[in-house]
Amino acid sequence: MKPLYVRVHPRDNVAIIVNAEGLAAGTVFDSGLRLREAIPQSHKVALSGIEQGAPVVRYGEVIGLATRAIEAGDWVREEMLALPQPPPLDELPLATATPPPLPPLEGHTFAGYRNADGSVGTKNILGITTTVQCVAPTVEFAVRRIKAELLPRYPNVDDVVAITHTYGCGVAIDAPGAAVPIRTIRNISTHANLGGWPLVVSLGCEKMQPQRLFPAPSGASLPVLDGEPHVVRMQDADLKGFGSIVGSIMRYAEQRLEELNRRQRVECPASDLVVGLQCGGSDAFSGVTCNPAVGYAADLLVRAGATVMFSEVTEVRDAVHLLTPRAATPDVGRDLIREMRWYDDYLARGSADRSANPTPGNKRGGLSNVVEKALGSVAKAGTSALAAVTAPGERVTSRGLIFAATPASDFICGTEQLAAGMNLHIFTTGEGSPYGLALSPVIKVSSRTALAERWHDLIDVDAGRIATGEATIEDIGWELFHLMLDVASGRKQTWADHWGLHNALAPFNPGPVT
Ligand code: CA
Numbered sequence: 001m002k003p004l005y006v007r008v009h010p011r012d013n014v015a016i017i018v019n020a021e022g023l024a025a026g027t028v029f030d031s032g033l034r035l036r037e038a039i040p041q042s043h044k045v046a047l048s049g050i051e052q053g054a055p056v057v058r059y060g061e062v063i064g065l066a067t068r069a070i071e072a073g074d075w076v077r078e079e080m081l082a083l084p085q086p087p088p089l090d091e092l093p094l095a096t097a098t099p100p101p102l103p104p105l106e107g108h109t110f111a112g113y114r115n116a117d118g119s120v121g122t123k124n125i126l127g128i129t130t131t132v133q134c135v136a137p138t139v140e141f142a143v144r145r146i147k148a149e150l151l152p153r154y155p156n157v158d159d160v161v162a163i164t165h166t167y168g169c170g171v172a173i174d175a176p177g178a179a180v181p182i183r184t185i186r187n188i189s190t191h192a193n194l195g196g197w198p199l200v201v202s203l204g205c206e207k208m209q210p211q212r213l214f215p216a217p218s219g220a221s222l223p224v225l226d227g228e229p230h231v232v233r234m235q236d237a238d239l240k241g242f243g244s245i246v247g248s249i250m251r252y253a254e255q256r257l258e259e260l261n262r263r264q265r266v267e268c269p270a271s272d273l274v275v276g277l278q279c280g281g282s283d284a285f286s287g288v289t290c291n292p293a294v295g296y297a298a299d300l301l302v303r304a305g306a307t308v309m310f311s312e313v314t315e316v317r318d319a320v321h322l323l324t325p326r327a328a329t330p331d332v333g334r335d336l337i338r339e340m341r342w343y344d345d346y347l348a349r350g351s352a353d354r355s356a357n358p359t360p361g362n363k364r365g366g367l368s369n370v371v372e373k374a375l376g377s378v379a380k381a382g383t384s385a386l387a388a389v390t391a392p393g394e395r396v397t398s399r400g401l402i403f404a405a406t407p408a409s410d411f412i413c414g415t416e417q418l419a420a421g422m423n424l425h426i427f428t429t430g431e432g433s434p435y436g437l438a439l440s441p442v443i444k445v446s447s448r449t450a451l452a453e454r455w456h457d458l459i460d461v462d463a464g465r466i467a468t469g470e471a472t473i474e475d476i477g478w479e480l481f482h483l484m485l486d487v488a489s490g491r492k493q494t495w496a497d498h499w500g501l502h503n504a505l506a507p508f509n510p511g512p513v514t
Contacts (some may be wrong), residue, residue, distance in 0.1 A: 003027045005045055006288050006467055009060030014044040014076050016284045016366055018467050020450045036073040042284040042366035042430070042448070044076040056081055059287065059375040061319075064368060078368040083355055087321040089341055094333035097325040099385045105303035108481075111265035111489040112272060112423075119192035120272040122423045122441060122488040124263050126160045126256050128249070129189040129198045131213055132168030132206035135234060138242075139164065139201050142249040150254055154261040158490075160253070161438045163188060163198075165505050169206040170514055177511025184393035184507040186213055187419035192274075193439055195260050197230055199252050204235030265490065271305030273488060274396065275424045276417035276440075277380045278311060280410035283365025283430025285447035287376020289476075290428035290463035294445060296477025297426070297484070298382035298401065307399050310381045311417060312408035313343040314357045318374035323403070328385045335389035339405035342391075346510055357408060361431040380428070392508050396420045410435055411506045414442075418505075424488050426480065434458055435503055436496025441487045443494055445480065458495050 004018035017023055022040040039045055044058070050070040055062040064081025113121035126146070128139050139162040146160045167181045185208075189198040202210050210231050232239075232248050239245050277294055279286055301308040310316070316323065320340055327333035347353050357370040367373045387400030393416055396402050406416035414425065414437050425440050427433070430447035432455055446452040449464030461480055465471035486492040496502070 001468075003029050004468075005029065005033075007047065008058060008288055011057050011060045013046065013048050013050055013057050015047055016044055016288070017041050020448075034073050036071055037075050039075045040366070041450075044284065044366060044368070046070045046072055046074045046076050048072050058372060061322075061371075061375050063372040063375065076368070078363055081368045083369050084371060086318055086354060089320070089337050089344070092321055092324040092333070092337060094324055094330040095327045098328055099326060099383055102299055102303045102384055104305070105270075105300060108270040108304055108485060109267050110270060110273070110485045111491075112268040113193075113195060113263045114266055114268060114272075115192055115195060119421065120268050120423065121193040121195055121263075123158045123193040123439070123490070124156060124195060124260055125158055125193050125439065126253060126260055127163050127189065127191065127194040127198060127439070128161070128253065129163045129185070129200045129213075130165070130168070131200060131202040131208050131210055133164065133166050134169065134203045134206065135201050136162065136164035138234065138245060139249065142246045142253070145246065146250060146253050146257075150250065150257055154257045156261045156263060157257055159438065163505060165507050167507055167509060168208040169203075171207060171509070172512040172514055173207040173212070175511040177509065180391075180393045180511070181507040181509045182208060182213065184416060184419040187393060187395050187421070188415070188439070188505065189213070191418060191439055192421065192423050195263055196256075199249075199256050200231045201249060202231055202233045204233045269305065270301070270485065271399065273301060273304075273306040273424055273484065274421045275301055275306065275308045275426060275484065276311070276404070276414070276420070276422035277308065277426050277428075278410065278413050278417065279315070279377055279380065279428040280435060281359075281361050281365075281429045281431035281433045282367060282373060282376065283362065283447055284367050284372070284376070285365075285464065285467060286428055286430045287372075287379050289466040290430075290445045290447045291376055291379035292473045293463045293466060293476035293480060294380045294426055294428055295382035296473050297480040298380065299384055300477060300481045301484075302382065302384040302400050305399055307396055307402060307421070308382075309396060309402040309404040309417060309420060309422065310378070311404050311406040311413050312377065313339060313405050314347075314354050314370065314408045315374045315377040316340070316403070317343070317354050318371040319378040322378060323381070323386060326386050328387050328400075332386055332389060336386065336403055339389060339391065339403070343405070365430045390420060392416050393419045407508055409506075411503045412508050414503065415505045415507055419507075424484055426484070428463070429459075432458070434496070434501050436494070436499075436501035438502035441494050442496045443480070443483060443487060444496065445476075457499075460494055
């Protein structure tokens with residue numbers, strides 16, 4: 001393979017090396033550029049001389065200021081870039097360049113489980129909610145027995161999942177931050193893939209009582225418990241011994257399995273998909289291969305009338321000036337700024353800032369800082385208007401492109417996107433992650449072919465073919481779109497589901513622990 005680099009934007013003065021083994025000092029490109037030193041794959045080469053203090057430009061945006069003079073052909077490394085200031089939040093243009101509606105895309109369907117509230121499941125799962133971590137091992141014990149003894153009699157039910165978490169007690173439950181984990185667990189417990197009212201296991205003495213998780217109706221559209229029989233309280237006087245407790249959970253589980261087994265897949269329009277987008281273990285290729293391909297697929301979903309959400313506040317913060325002009329209305333732009341400001345304050349309370357984001361793996365993959373990471377990350381959001389913004393753990397009710405605010409941490413973001421109503425998850429990765437979720441299928445897309453080949457039984461789609469010219473962004477975007485419909489229909493299985501790789505739920509808790 002001849003020496004190749006990828007320059008994203010005509011203004012860029014750096015590009016990334018494509019060749020899998022990297023390139024040696026003295027390598028000459030077709031453009032005439034000669035490498036002054038060896039550069040690994042996905043790391044940056046200077047395309048022209050950059051003076052000390054001058055901007056280093058990638059994606060047509062400033063990703064840093066040169067800390068020393070850089071020559072054309074130099075390897076531009078992390079320590080050669082000073083982090084620029086983040087875009088100031090009070091000077092952002094609001095809805096000044098709202099994209100016109102994309103042409104509708106009709107006729108695409110999938111086979112899903114339609115629920116009474118109009119939501120559609122992509123799986124048919126019995127979920128058992130817990131109000132506190134103390135009961136998690138008991139529920140997991142019961143789930144093992146339910147799977148072995150009951151589930152085989154209910155062939156239409158895909159799985160039994162213990163909805164466990166570290167929340168519920170030992171927390172300041174009246175602190176403002178507590179609203180986030182509580183609504184997260186509530187909304188996950190009523191997820192479309194669980195097909196109805198939750199079965200709840202409580203200890204009895206915990207702070208997050210079942211009534212707190214599912215308040216009585218007050219005119220608000222909160223889900224409510226359908227009477228007492230759905231709650232098992234371990235400390236209740238009539239439950240005598242562990243066998244009696246597990247037996248009680250299993251009896252209620254069997255009732256729910258009877259109901260769930262009657263659910264049938266029916267043809268649903270693609271507009272019933274609620275797709276969550278996320279990246280994890282990103283590298284410098286993510287922003288030129290997998291994330292733009294996912295962005296193309298996001299536009300297809302928006303055209304089909306579906307809901308598609310991107311998240312990860314710290315990976316949007318440095319690109320927020322590219323997003324507020326795209327807001328559908330000034331109010332949506334202000335909502336986006338509200339979430340950015342909330343997170344700036346949250347990080348400041350912990351004596352941190354956005355520079356805490358990139359990981360050693362991101363840096364090994366050629367990403368110098370959070371600005372470069374963010375510019376690559378927002379490519380997932382495609383080109384459509386930003387239709388709405390939600391706070392962490394809130395259920396998304398709008399269609400189109402949504403920013404659902406979450407931390408960037410993979411397993412916390414995935415948990416919060418489940419709460420937002422995600423029934424299908426797209427996860428892009430450069431360094432590789434075995435990530436998966438029990439409650440929703442996770443399609444994993446690699447930024448580089450080398451990863452897709454090494455992890456041939458973990459990566460579902462190889463977007464690295466875009467860098468080598470074997471496929472276009474449009475090709476991979478359509479491939480993803482069709483795969484989403486197949487996976488949502490249960491016709492194809494993701495590798496994460498094949499191996500049963502399901503990460504623990506991790507609700508975001510910005511509140512204090514006592
Ligand atoms: Ca992430």
